[in-house]
Amino acid sequence: MAAPLTRADAEELLYREALYLDRRDWDAWLALYTEDCVFWMPAWRDETTPTADPDAELSLIYYRGRRNLEDRVWRVRSGQSVASTPLPRSVHAVTNVLIEHADAASADVAASFTVHRWDPRSERQHVFFGTYRHRLVRDGDEWRIAAKTITLMNDVIPTVVDFYSI
Amino acid sequence: MDLASLIDDRPEDGVFRVHRAIFDDQAVFELEMARIFERGWVFLGLESQAPGPHDFFTTTIGRVPILVTRDGDGKLAGFVNSCPHKGSRLAQTQTGNARLFVCPYHSWTFDSAGRNKNVKWKKAGCYAAAFDADGHDLARLPAFASHGGFVFGSLSADVPPLAEHLGDAARLIDLIANQSEQGVELVPGGVTFTYDANWKLQLENCSDAYHFTSAHPSYIRILERRREAPDASVTRSVWEKDAAWSEETKGVAGGSYSFPHGHVLNWGRIAPSDALPLYESVDRLAAAHGDAVRDWMFNMRNLTIFPNLQIAENASSQLRVIRPISAGRTEMRTWCIAPKGESAAARRQRIRQYEDFFNPSGMATPDDTVSYENCQRGFASRVEPWLQGYARGIGASVAGGNAFSDPIGLSPERSVLADAQLCDETLYHGYYREWARRMAGAGAA
Missing domain, CATH: 2.102.10.10 (Rieske [2Fe-2S] iron-sulphur domain)
Known part of the structure; x- marks a missing residue:
């Protein structure tokens, strides 16, 4: 019987995801996700409550299926999106990693993030911050991301926010 | 200098030009706040x-x-x-x-x-x-x-009645308000973003058919990728059958209407299909309002009610409120607007189509707002102060309406019928004629 996820396992995976995004290693980043993954950044219903039902309320990003993340990666690689060319630089800092649930097959992991973004074109920097919740599932010897929820606390967006800066 | 002179409007010579100062001069901005926003609807x-x-x-x-x-x-x-x-x-x-x-x-x-x-x-x-x-x-x-459930106010009593201010543009609000007998609502979850450029760039972009294939090729290509291999994980596009921007589109693809007081519409033909969430009401709307009005409800329509409201019904349905902060900074408050009482499946489809296109976290709006910021940098020049972006369609603009406005009793001041590549720029004249009227007599340093 496989062992449940440990906090070290969770930190390894979350830090690796952050590193891949900051290195622009998009293929490695996509490979962390299951094919049927959910990638979700809710909007805010009001000053205190994020939206909770993606089918009846708006999200900043909501995708069901890795194929949609592949589209987003294609777009920033394509050279056909002025907002993505040149790409801003970013550094993800992932902290406060806690396992909220774990069994042999799956785990729920809570974490906090800050992403510092520097956009050379506009000579502006910005810090996005919020929380992550990852649902991880065992895939053989590895853990993959079956669902990621990004709760962005500072949701007045300065011009652009994209998957690489959250 | 009279600020109205920053709009070079000489129809007899076929000239319409806009001076860069209207976008980046803070003194102009202060007068816009006083004379347009704080003294009108x-x-x-x-x-x-x-x-x-x-x-x-x-x-x-x-x-x-x-x-x-x-x-x-x-x-x-x-x-x-x-x-x-x-x-x-x-x-x-x-x-x-x-x-x-x-x-x-x-x-x-x-x-x-x-x-x-x-x-x-x-x-x-x-x-x-x-x-x-x-x-x-x-x-x-x-x-x-x-x-029609759309609320307006003014800080000055010296305004015409709202019905006079809206004129026939009110008919275009009705095309939104009447999609449900219960009226319209905002889907929970508003999205606010800022950009470092003038508010009028947003005003223009909503009416700008010319930028679409230039600014959004990545979005268009992704729609094609999805269409080539559809599955349950990807969202259908309202444009899967009709693409108003496509060079293959023959005949009249759409056009523009201008109304007094700065309100404008650009539109494209979209036939009713089940790619649109409104399709579940296709028969009810025809029975209630007639085929002509029903067909207009399915057309792609970008409506500006001057100076701060835009309702874009294209990839999905968005209500935008423009809040100018300074000459070089603007805040946008945006929502998905939807008919009340639509089915859960239609609402889900509307929301998914919205997020991809309209959000500052989506695949189209950022390519617009970054372009606004590039324009704002360029506006600093006074070497050639007059911009050349108001000339397409001057040879096609006619007084009154046409065969598409007549069936719904819409009487615009001017109209343009366009093929896929005309991309009318004369509808901006409506903005700037109203701008000049409101700014006339005001002097800037």
């Missing part, structure tokens, strides 16, 4: 944002915070969201419910009809008689009215 919100007794929502007119509140009898009214005592903002959230607004600073209290109910420790205050001679209620908006 401005969109405030939807009646459905405050549906029940004592519900309220907040917004701004120019630089001024505004409170729109429904009293206990269900009557909606607009006030300056500022305590008469020290000026503090009273309501501090975008929406809410309050029988009483108690000022958080010194506890002056107002009811949901704006009436002062209490001045704290009034008797002990040793006020002079002159204080009692003053009213202590919230300052009521001098003009406040709505059309």
Whole structure:
């Protein structure tokens, strides 16, 4: 019987995801996700409550299926999106990693993030911050991301926010 | 210098040019706030944002915070969201419910009809008689009215009636408001973003068919990728059958209508299909409003109600409120607008189509706003101060309507019928003729 996820396992995976995004290693980043993954950044219903039902309320990003993340990666690689060319630089800092649930097959992991973004074109920097919740599932010897929820606390967006800066 | 001279409008010579200073001169901006935003009709919100007794929502007119509140009898009214005592903002959230607004600073209290109910420790205050001679209620908006559930207000009483201000553009609001017998609502979850460029770039972009294939090739290509290999994980596009921008599209692909007071519409033909969430009502809408109105409800339509409201019904349906912050900075408050009572499946489809295209976290809007910022940098030049982006379509613009507006009784001031590549720029003339009218006589340093 496989062992449940440990906090070290969770930190390894979350830090690796952050590193891949900051290195622009998009293929490695996509490979962390299951094919049927959910990638979700809710909007805010009001000053205190994020939206909770993606089918009846708006999200900043909501995708069901890795194929949609592949589209987003294609777009920033394509050279056909002025907002993505040149790409801003970013550094993800992932902290406060806690396992909220774990069994042999799956785990729920809570974490906090800050992403510092520097956009050379506009000579502006910005810090996005919020929380992550990852649902991880065992895939053989590895853990993959079956669902990621990004709760962005500072949701007045300065011009652009994209998957690489959250 | 008269600011109206920054618009070089000479129809007899086939010339329409706009001076770069209207976009980046802060003195011009201050006069725009005073003369356009703070002295005319401005969109405030939807009646459905405050549906029940004592519900309220907040917004701004120019630089001024505004409170729109429904009293206990269900009557909606607009006030300056500022305590008469020290000026503090009273309501501090975008929406809410309050029988009483108690000022958080010194506890002056107002009811949901704006009436002062209490001045704290009034008797002990040793006020002079002159204080009692003053009213202590919230300052009521001098003009406040709505059309089809869309609420407008003005900080000046010196405005025409709202019906006159909207003119026939009101028919275009009706095309949105009448999609459901219950009216329209904002999907929960508003999205706010800023960009470092002038507010009029947003005004223009909504009406700009010319940029679409240039600014959004990545989005268009992704729609194609999805269409080539559809599955349950990807969202269908409203354009899967009709692409108004496509070079293969033959004949009339759409066009533009301009109305007095700066309101404009650009539109493209989209046939009713089940790729559109409204399709579930296709027969009901024809029965209720006739085929011509029904077909218009499915067309792609980008509507601007000057100066601050845009409703874009293209990839999905968006309501945008433009809030200018400075000559070089703008805040956009945006929502998915939807007919009340649509099915859960239609609502889900509408939301998915919205997020991809309209959000600042989506795949189209960022390519617009970054371009606005590039324009703003370029506006600094006065080497050739006159911009050349207002000339397409001058040879096609005609007075009055055409065979597409007539069947729905729409009487625009001017119209253009366009093939896929005309990409009319004369509809901006409507913005800037109104701008010049409102700014005429104002001088800037």
